[in-house]
Amino acid sequence: xxxxxxxxxxxxxxxxxxxxxxxxxxxxxxxxxxxxxxxxxxxxxxxxxxxxxxxxxxxxxxxxxxxxxxxxxxxxxxxxxxxxxxxxxxxxxxxxxxxxxxxxxxxxxxxxxxxxxxxxxxxxxxxxxxxxxxxxxxxxxxxxxxxxxxxxxxxxxxxxxxxxxxxxxxxxxxx
Amino acid sequence: xxxxxxxxxxxxxxxxxxxxxxxxxxxxxxxxxxxxxxxxxxxxxxxxxxxxxxxxxxxxxxxxxxxxxxxxxxxxxxxxxxxxxxxxxxxxxxxxxxxxxxxxxxxxxxxxxxxxxxxxxxxxxxxxxxxxxxxxxxxxxxxxxxxxxxxxxxxxxxxxxxxxxxxxxxxxxxx
DNA sequence: CTCCGTTTGTTTAAGATTCAAGAAATGGAT
DNA sequence: ATCCATTTCTTGAATCTTAAACAAACGGAG
Numbered sequence: 001x002x003x004x005x006x007x008x009x010x011x012x013x014x015x016x017x018x019x020x021x022x023x024x025x026x027x028x029x030x031x032x033x034x035x036x037x038x039x040x041x042x043x044x045x046x047x048x049x050x051x052x053x054x055x056x057x058x059x060x061x062x063x064x065x066x067x068x069x070x071x072x073x074x075x076x077x078x079x080x081x082x083x084x085x086x087x088x089x090x091x092x093x094x095x096x097x098x099x100x101x102x103x104x105x106x107x108x109x110x111x112x113x114x115x116x117x118x119x120x121x122x123x124x125x126x127x128x129x130x131x132x133x134x135x136x137x138x139x140x141x142x143x144x145x146x147x148x149x150x151x152x153x154x155x156x157x158x159x160x161x162x163x164x165x166x167x168x169x170x171x172x173x174x175x
Numbered sequence: 176x177x178x179x180x181x182x183x184x185x186x187x188x189x190x191x192x193x194x195x196x197x198x199x200x201x202x203x204x205x206x207x208x209x210x211x212x213x214x215x216x217x218x219x220x221x222x223x224x225x226x227x228x229x230x231x232x233x234x235x236x237x238x239x240x241x242x243x244x245x246x247x248x249x250x251x252x253x254x255x256x257x258x259x260x261x262x263x264x265x266x267x268x269x270x271x272x273x274x275x276x277x278x279x280x281x282x283x284x285x286x287x288x289x290x291x292x293x294x295x296x297x298x299x300x301x302x303x304x305x306x307x308x309x310x311x312x313x314x315x316x317x318x319x320x321x322x323x324x325x326x327x328x329x330x331x332x333x334x335x336x337x338x339x340x341x342x343x344x345x346x347x348x349x350x
Numbered sequence: 351c352t353c354c355g356t357t358t359g360t361t362t363a364a365g366a367t368t369c370a371a372g373a374a375a376t377g378g379a380t
Numbered sequence: 381a382t383c384c385a386t387t388t389c390t391t392g393a394a395t396c397t398t399a400a401a402c403a404a405a406c407g408g409a410g
Contacts, residue, residue: 017304024315027327031314032233034334035210036256041337047398053366058207073389081211086367088390093365110375110388129192139206140199142332150325152202155209157317162212222368228396248359261397263360268396285358285405357406366397376387 038138045134050127056090060124063116070115099123220309225302231265235299238291245290274298
């Protein structure tokens with residue numbers, strides 16, 4: 001491919017940074033503004049109604065969805081897309097609240113399970129409707145079905161590209 | 176409207192929370208994952224290459240784009256979608272780095288200008304190409320033109336809905 | 351002019367996140 | 381069996397963010 005004798009339509013980028021076009025800049029600004037506002041909005045909503053930031057709430061949700069309401073620390077971190085360090089601190093806090101407890105992993109002495117407590121489950125049940133409502137109001141109620149679908153595809157692609165988990169391809173073995 | 180004798184297709188929601196459908200959940204999860212990973216990725220990139228987190232970088236950009244490279248604190252906060260408190264702390268730090276300085280507003284003794292210094296401008300020039308590159312690589316290079324356009328529209332809508340600046344409509348005056 | 355609700359910006363303390371470092375266990379390879 | 385690179389998870393310090401409280405200046409109503 002690309003062997004046809006078509007003259008390059010633009011000079012080779014050389015060292016010039018490829019700046020964003022005006023339109024790309026607008027898109028990017030919109031993304032930054034929306035994600036900043038949204039994160040902020042949901043953090044505030046959950047801090048007020050559930051006494052925890054959005055990401056902590058997400059951790060409880062992951063646990064609630066898991067078999068036996070438990071997950072190894074590393075797994076939970078992977079699901080939630082955060083570092084283990086951050087998770088350690090977060091779970092320490094959630095433990096202090098009585099919403100999560102830890103348990104040793106029998107098969108691997110290094111391992112720890114984070115387990116959603118009954119209390120944690122109740123906080124979740126009590127606050128989930130309000131949170132869903134906030135998400136709906138901020139996002140889904142404002143978008144057409146096509147836009148929702150599009151958003152899903154786009155974000156899936158972006159997330160995919162940033163996963164540390166290169167699934168086999170282009171592993172830099174031997175360089 | 177809605178006076179036609181069509182039987183309601185679904186029972187009135189009563190108090191039942193309107194949960195997200197399975198598809199909506201997938202979209203929402205993708206959004207959360209992508210935005211978490213992206214924010215993290217850019218924070219790391221800029222911390223490494225420019226010695227500041229993404230949002231601080233954004234503040235310098237806003238200043239650079241402004242007439243006389245300055246902005247009142249409140250204006251800057253509004254542009255960047257952050258609280259004045261957060262901005263106060265951020266500018267204090269940027270000032271310590273020599274990238275921003277403050278100046279009193281002559282016409283309003285309460286006011287302060289945040290001003291991009293020459294040094295700040297240089298940091299920006301030096302690090303902008305790498306940052307643009309990171310954004311491109313993570314987002315624009317992976318999306319079709321249609322998806323880029325769609326992303327812009329969607330985020331514009333979401334941001335719009337979260338702006339504190341309700342432009343006139345439905346102000347709850349007298350209640 | 352004075353009063354008083356609002357706006358502007360900062361400060362403090364508490365909480366959250368990052369980064370680097372490190373302890374403990376694992377699982378091969380020798 | 382022993383070595384050792386890797387994985388798992390935690391810790392402490394520095395940094396960043398939030399929430400609430402505050403002082404100072406503003407500006408319109410009376």
